[in-house]
Amino acid sequence: MTPVSGRKRRGWLPFSPWHFVLAPVALVFGLPLLWLVLSSFMTNAQINKFPPTIIPDSLHLDGYRYVLQNALFPRWFLNSTIVALVVVIGNLLFGILGGYAFARLRFGGSKLLLTLMLGTLVIPFQITMIPTFLIMKKLGLVDTLGALIVPSLVTPFAVFLFRQFFLSLPREIEEAAWIDGCSRLRTIWHVVVPMARPALSTVAVLTFLTTWNDLAWPLIAINDDHNYTLQLGLATFQGQHRTQWSAVMAGNLIAVLPVLIAFLAAQRTFIQSLTSSAIKG
Amino acid sequence: MRVAVVPPPTVASPQPRIKRRRGHGEAGAAWAYVSPAALIILGLGILPMAWSLVLSMQSSDLITPPQWIGLKNYEVISQDPSFRAAVVHTLVYTALFVPLAIAAGLGLALLLNREIRFIGFYRTLVFVPFVVSATAQGVLFSFIFDSHFGLANAILHRLHIPTQGFFADEHQALYLLVLIALWSGVGFCVVVYLAGLQDISKDLIEAAAIDGAGRVATFRHIIWPALRPVTVFLVVWETLQALQVFDMVFVTTRGGPLESTTVVVFFVWQQAFEVFNAGYAAAAAYVLAFGLLVLSIGIRFAQRRDDKEVSRS
Numbered sequence: 270m271t272p273v274s275g276r277k278r279r280g281w282l283p284f285s286p287w288h289f290v291l292a293p294v295a296l297v298f299g300l301p302l303l304w305l306v307l308s309s310f311m312t313n314a315q316i317n318k319f320p321p322t323i324i325p326d327s328l329h330l331d332g333y334r335y336v337l338q339n340a341l342f343p344r345w346f347l348n349s350t351i352v353a354l355v356v357v358i359g360n361l362l363f364g365i366l367g368g369y370a371f372a373r374l375r376f377g378g379s380k381l382l383l384t385l386m387l388g389t390l391v392i393p394f395q396i397t398m399i400p401t402f403l404i405m406k407k408l409g410l411v412d413t414l415g416a417l418i419v420p421s422l423v424t425p426f427a428v429f430l431f432r433q434f435f436l437s438l439p440r441e442i443e444e445a446a447w448i449d450g451c452s453r454l455r456t457i458w459h460v461v462v463p464m465a466r467p468a469l470s471t472v473a474v475l476t477f478l479t480t481w482n483d484l485a486w487p488l489i490a491i492n493d494d495h496n497y498t499l500q501l502g503l504a505t506f507q508g509q510h511r512t513q514w515s516a517v518m519a520g521n522l523i524a525v526l527p528v529l530i531a532f533l534a535a536q537r538t539f540i541q542s543l544t545s546s547a548i549k550g
Numbered sequence: 551m552r553v554a555v556v557p558p559p560t561v562a563s564p565q566p567r568i569k570r571r572r573g574h575g576e577a578g579a580a581w582a583y584v585s586p587a588a589l590i591i592l593g594l595g596i597l598p599m600a601w602s603l604v605l606s607m608q609s610s611d612l613i614t615p616p617q618w619i620g621l622k623n624y625e626v627i628s629q630d631p632s633f634r635a636a637v638v639h640t641l642v643y644t645a646l647f648v649p650l651a652i653a654a655g656l657g658l659a660l661l662l663n664r665e666i667r668f669i670g671f672y673r674t675l676v677f678v679p680f681v682v683s684a685t686a687q688g689v690l691f692s693f694i695f696d697s698h699f700g701l702a703n704a705i706l707h708r709l710h711i712p713t714q715g716f717f718a719d720e721h722q723a724l725y726l727l728v729l730i731a732l733w734s735g736v737g738f739c740v741v742v743y744l745a746g747l748q749d750i751s752k753d754l755i756e757a758a759a760i761d762g763a764g765r766v767a768t769f770r771h772i773i774w775p776a777l778r779p780v781t782v783f784l785v786v787w788e789t790l791q792a793l794q795v796f797d798m799v800f801v802t803t804r805g806g807p808l809e810s811t812t813v814v815v816f817f818v819w820q821q822a823f824e825v826f827n828a829g830y831a832a833a834a835a836y837v838l839a840f841g842l843l844v845l846s847i848g849i850r851f852a853q854r855r856d857d858k859e860v861s862r863s
Contacts, residue, residue, distance in 0.1 A: 301733065366587070367584045483797075503689060528681050540741050
């Protein structure tokens with residue numbers, strides 16, 4: 270046994286003593302989410318007494334029934350899905366094209382354009398939100414899903430991330446394809462895009478997360494409750510049903526579940542995307 | 551819109567010779583590729599920024615034609631106690647959230663940076679709240695901290711501690727918001743720090759141990775300096791996020807009770823889209839943006855000075 274390693278084996282426990290510290294930490298982070306799931310399966314009667322039930326003796330679907338019959342949750346779910354999908358695809362497509370042009374092609378004004386684009390990264394949302402609303406109004410998009418899609422269809426973040434990634438790729442493979450008579454677009458599609466998988470997943474994951482979770486912009490751009498996103502619908506629903514917590518929690522779980530499932534299914538990609546853009550950016 | 555093809559730049563380019571031959575049509579293609587991105591990013595980034603500046607010198611309700619009033623909005627805002635309160639709330643929130651999130655993030659990252667059983671499970675649990683939207687968090691914690699039906703008061707009651715008003719109490723609401731933001735925000739600091747910790751060479755730490763360095767000394771002289779770029783990033787990032795907090799405030803308190811949680815972005819939103827005082831809102835937004843700008847320049851200077859000191863020593 271080497272004392273310098275500082276790792277003395279403690280024999281008095283069948284598991285590491287660190288679990289005594291980590292388990293309470295896990296409880297603090299996990300308990301609210303556990304409560305979200307549990308209470309969504311409780312009845313209002315179980316919740317609306319003081320002190321409320323902590324561990325219910327039976328589980329019910331009342332909340333879900335109420336949410337699906339009396340609110341537009343399925344519609345909002347569809348809206349959120351459409352917006353998130355289109356925005357993700359837009360960011361991938363225009364991000365790749367823009368990023369490729371900045372990384373590989375020479376054109377006048379490219380430096381200025383890139384600087385301007387990077388500059389827009391630091392403009393806070395509250396500065397742009399009022400004029401963006403007015404522009405969407407002029408375009409006739411206010412109160413449609415279009416107003417939610419167009420402003421996020423391509424972000425400077427996506428363009429810049431793809432540019433950085435393409436710069437790190439070797440040029441030779443593309444040049445070989447070019448010499449073989451591949452057109453530029455075909456080269457991008459068949460040669461560059463397959464090599465850019467890490468960048469693709471980073472842009473897709475982060476764009477999906479921010480689009481799906483956004484509240485402020487839908488709140489400004491949408492009035493008609495048929496065009497709400499899930500987050501806006503949930504916030505409004507909660508405001509109108511202050512005492513029907515079981516239904517509110519059922520709706521809440523519906524809003525959270527897609528992101529949770531996506532995260533648990535692709536945890537490594539999520540975390541790598543976040544940390545890579547954090548450490549490099 | 552087609553842009554005239556610009557002749558290739560005459561400056562010496564580091565690109566290989568082979569590019570010369572396909573220079574034909576390159577600029578045209580490039581502009582075709584960047585135009586969607588350029589149009590949206592400039593049209594919905596640069597243009598609104600300029601427009602907002604103009605708007606901040608107008609009196610506008612977003613419907614009738616605006617009127618030019620010069621710097622009047624800024625004069626009024628400097629005297630507005632509600633705006634001043636919003637700035638104070640935002641600063642208190644940021645000053646509490648950022649150091650706590652970073653300290654807790656570092657502490658948890660050090661705790662989670664070991665290979666024991668179920669460590670993946672712990673890491674997942676700590677990070678999961680980060681992917682939950684601010685709206686869902688707000689709704690969930692409005693319930694948990696509901697003064698009548700909430701889990702928090704139920705637990706306090708069980709422990710024979712007096713129940714609390716939480717979001718209904720103007721002395722607690724803002725701190726409660728910080729607490730919730732920590733619950734969901736710490737996970738991000740943890741994963742970034744964990745990634746940073748994994749980049750530190752094990753040999754270096756072992757060498758320090760052989761030289762007789764204890765845990766504290768190893769942390770102070772090896773781990774903490776190595777994590778410095780990560781810490782700088784987190785401070786900047788979390789500060790910018792905290793100064794712009796909105797969603798959670800909207801869902802939980804709507805600025806109340808008694809305006810105790812009105813933060814700057816909420817103030818801007820309220821002025822623009824509830825009171826329809828868009829010019830005034832734009833001025834408030836510009837004041838915040840100016841603060842952000844000064845802050846980020848300040849951090850950059852401080853960082854540069856530190857870097858010089860580090861390289862000199």
